[in-house]
Amino acid sequence: MFMSTKKHANLTPSLIEYCFNHPSQVVFETTEKCNLACRYCTFRELYSHKHARGLDRLISMDINTADILLDYYLNLWKHKNYSQKEVYVSFYGGEPLMNFGLIKHVVEKIVKQENELHIIPIFSMTTNATLLERNLEFFVNHKFRLLISLDGDFEGNSLRVFGNNKANSFSSVFNTALKIKKEFPDYYKENVSFNAVLHNKNGLDKLILFFEKELEKEPLFSPISDIEINENFKEEFESMQISFQQATQEATEECAQKLWDKYMHNNPYVTQLTSHIFNNSGNVYKDLNSLMLGESIKEGAFPSGTCLPFTKKVFLTARGLILPCERISHNNCLGRIENNHLEISFEQIANIYNGYYKKLSSQCVRCDYKQACLHCVFQDDQFRESGKCISFSTNKKVEELYKQILLSHPSIYQRIMNETVIK
Numbered sequence: 001m002f003m004s005t006k007k008h009a010n011l012t013p014s015l016i017e018y019c020f021n022h023p024s025q026v027v028f029e030t031t032e033k034c035n036l037a038c039r040y041c042t043f044r045e046l047y048s049h050k051h052a053r054g055l056d057r058l059i060s061m062d063i064n065t066a067d068i069l070l071d072y073y074l075n076l077w078k079h080k081n082y083s084q085k086e087v088y089v090s091f092y093g094g095e096p097l098m099n100f101g102l103i104k105h106v107v108e109k110i111v112k113q114e115n116e117l118h119i120i121p122i123f124s125m126t127t128n129a130t131l132l133e134r135n136l137e138f139f140v141n142h143k144f145r146l147l148i149s150l151d152g153d154f155e156g157n158s159l160r161v162f163g164n165n166k167a168n169s170f171s172s173v174f175n176t177a178l179k180i181k182k183e184f185p186d187y188y189k190e191n192v193s194f195n196a197v198l199h200n201k202n203g204l205d206k207l208i209l210f211f212e213k214e215l216e217k218e219p220l221f222s223p224i225s226d227i228e229i230n231e232n233f234k235e236e237f238e239s240m241q242i243s244f245q246q247a248t249q250e251a252t253e254e255c256a257q258k259l260w261d262k263y264m265h266n267n268p269y270v271t272q273l274t275s276h277i278f279n280n281s282g283n284v285y286k287d288l289n290s291l292m293l294g295e296s297i298k299e300g301a302f303p304s305g306t307c308l309p310f311t312k313k314v315f316l317t318a319r320g321l322i323l324p325c326e327r328i329s330h331n332n333c334l335g336r337i338e339n340n341h342l343e344i345s346f347e348q349i350a351n352i353y354n355g356y357y358k359k360l361s362s363q364c365v366r367c368d369y370k371q372a373c374l375h376c377v378f379q380d381d382q383f384r385e386s387g388k389c390i391s392f393s394t395n396k397k398v399e400e401l402y403k404q405i406l407l408s409h410p411s412i413y414q415r416i417m418n419e420t421v422i423k
């Protein structure tokens with residue numbers, strides 16, 4: 001393994017502006033409201049909500065707010081030489097279907113102007129699917145890529161309950177999935193995927209078996225978030241939470257093998273190893289924009305695992321705030337829709353990021369994780385304020401781990417090189 005001694009680069013306002021104007025994904029948080037009350041939901045009592053909006057004051061996005069950002073991009077997308085060819089237009093919540101009117105408005109506005117656009121819009125939505133059936137044809141007709149949240153069979157899904165009567169949402173979601181599979185088999189095959197959260201009610205074996213057998217799908221899965229846990233609910237969190245490592249240890253040999261094979265792109269060890277290999281290669285770019293922007297945007301040139309602003313997506317919250325993704329709190333907003341205008345200062349954003357880089361760089365440059373860091377400055381208040389990272393390591397254990405992985409799974413390197421698409 002080889003080490004880089006490169007110091008961090010400086011983020012410029014023009015680079016940020018370029019990324020903002022050429023996003024691969026624009027996401028509308030159609031509403032903060034949800035008809036479910038999943039026990040592990042990051043918007044609920046399990047989390048500390050230091051900057052939160054509270055559960056009783058949730059709002060939905062109004063059409064005017066959506067239109068301001070949408071019109072901004074529609075204008076750009078009409079430029080002949082626009083370089084981004086496919087753009088995901090996505091809907092997120094709360095449960096996005098609780099504001100279906102906004103989804104319909106945005107989609108129909110884009111479709112109406114499609115002939116003038118120099119992009120291919122791809123519509124997508126993350127949903128709990130309990131309200132999907134009533135407008136199913138709309139989503140099928142617009143070839144929506146659907147990511148449905150379901151934690152497995154009835155027992156596995158028992159933490160995903162309705163807000164009004166606390167009943168398990170399993171039957172509603174499962175029946176809708178079966179209906180799509182039966183009535184629109186090609187659409188189902190191409191466009192529907194599932195995301196499951198790992199916890200004490202499911203486990204990898206049961207989860208994988210359920211999805212493969214009952215729904216003929218390979219699910220995505222992830223553990224319950226452990227960021228900003230509410231101290232008063234720590235016990236409940238600990239009783240529910242299962243780390244990926246623990247889930248793997250508890251899995252049968254056959255299932256554990258699948259994590260290095262069929263499900264390798266869902267395996268956090270493989271994700272980290274992939275970053276490490278690509279960042280050390282010096283010639284892998286995440287997308288066409290990165291290649292065109294050259295050295296400055298390469299992963300690893302900037303301290304920590306924080307992505308460069310707007311390289312993953314532009315996320316518009318129901319309150320009109322602009323964020324680099326849905327996983328960070330509102331106090332990290334980088335712009336906003338206010339007084340019927342888009343207000344964003346690329347210079348200010350550059351100053352914010354460069355300030356963090358300055359604070360973090362002396363630590364990150366010495367850290368074993370620096371080529372494969374997944375630690376985002378916006379997800380850790382303490383880290384951001386103090387510049388002290390709890391994951392900092394110089395004991396070379398990470399490199400040892402990579403070596404062990406490569407030795408015990410010799411085909412993994414070839415597969416990473418041949419198959420990986422970084423998201």
Ligand code: SF4
Pocket residue numbers: 305306307308312324325326327328376377378379
């Ligand atoms: S969590 Fe941080 S690194 Fe990840 S997409 Fe969001 S802003 Fe980027």
Ligand code: SF4
Pocket residue numbers: 303304305360363364365367368369370371373374375389390391392393
């Ligand atoms: S783990 Fe922490 S110290 Fe190490 S590179 Fe990532 S952010 Fe920097």
